[in-house]
Amino acid sequence: MTERPNRLGRFAVRGVFWRHYLDWAAINLPFHVYPVQVVFFTLFFFFFAAPARRAIVANLAIVLPGSSRAMNYLRAFRTLSNFAWTISESAIHKLLKEEFSYKIIGAEWLEQLGAAPGAIVLTAHMGSYDLGAALFAEKFRREIRVVRAPEPDRQSAQHLTGSLEKAGEGAVKIDYNTAGALLSFDLLKALRAGEIVSIQGDRAEGEVSQVAARLFGHEVQLPNGPFVLALVAQVPIYPLFIARIGCRHYAIIVHEPIRLENTGDRESDIANGVGQWCAILEETVAQHWDQWFAFTPIFTR
């Protein structure tokens, strides 16, 4: 059976058209055109990406308890605006290799990660995680395998994979987190070979193996893959986030690694690691709620 191309699908909110537009803009638009363009594109997506907008508002109601719904709509606008800025700047970095500046919070952990013989970078849909992988590969001259949730649009997925690999100049390899067990074995092998694997650990999508956890006092489902891998391969998990703090200016936030001890009680060992990760994630999301690009409802009601 052949797949019929959906011509209008490319213009959908998560369609490839917008990714191509960003690439075009990176090459053709001067940087001083961006602010007004970002405001209007954010307005456009604020109205047309209704499921994402509603998800942000619902998540913010829990992240910022006591906040009003009206204010959370404004905060959702701010979050979408930050998303527009980060994906625009990722495109600029990928295509123009323009100069970006950054500051590192937790430099000793980043150095440790750069020298680690096999480690997991646990991150979130926050700030410019794509830029972060490219930066890591550039700074430490090491390969990094980035595991992502599959994109709903096939063309967007192809474009995104190509973009990330191009930004990382061959040092960033992309794997998609699907239900298959093959990827787990592949990642385990990579970790045992001393590679760095980056996984987004703030939401479990699709049929990936999940673990129940508590975040901001509410139940959430998180992927348990990173914790199982860390336990089996006996490698540390480095919580790492990239937050945008200004025009082409980023903060790389690295936390002390989470080490999972194998006590023989697998569930307890994993729960311990998940608990530590949730504490860090909670702290970071509370601080950078406007850059938490959780466009699906995270919290179980």
Add this chain to the structure above:
Amino acid sequence: MSTGEFPRFYFALPRLLATFRGGSSKRAENNGGEAWIASIASYLVSYLFFAQFIPATLGLWSGVLSFVLLAFLVWLFSLLALYLNSLVIKLLQVCGLFRSIPIRRAQSILVAGTASAMALQLLGDGGWSAEIAAIWIVAVVMNLAAAAILAFRNGDRAHS
């Protein structure tokens, strides 16, 4: 990427002022304040230019609605203009012009040129929109003068 924290600028005038204060005159595209000011200013000039075509005879609510709608129409116009500019630049490059500078810098010249043409037209109208147009033109002229000074000082290109 760099870990540098030095304030640097894109436009010639702040770059020239930076050199007077011992800073760098090298062009950079990472100054958010500069980007916002230029972006809002060029949008405002375009908005005021098109706003003059809204009939003054409209009622209060239809007038307000027209001005709100105009904000989006000006944005759509700017998207179209930027796209057409990119085609013009490609054509000029085929003809041997603008080959030594990136497309986005050539686009910057066309954006400033278009906004300046609109501002010149606004000048004749009087009122506060003419004041804003005058500020835009003075800023463009000062920027061009600064670009010329930078070019004489250190061989920098004068097209910014």
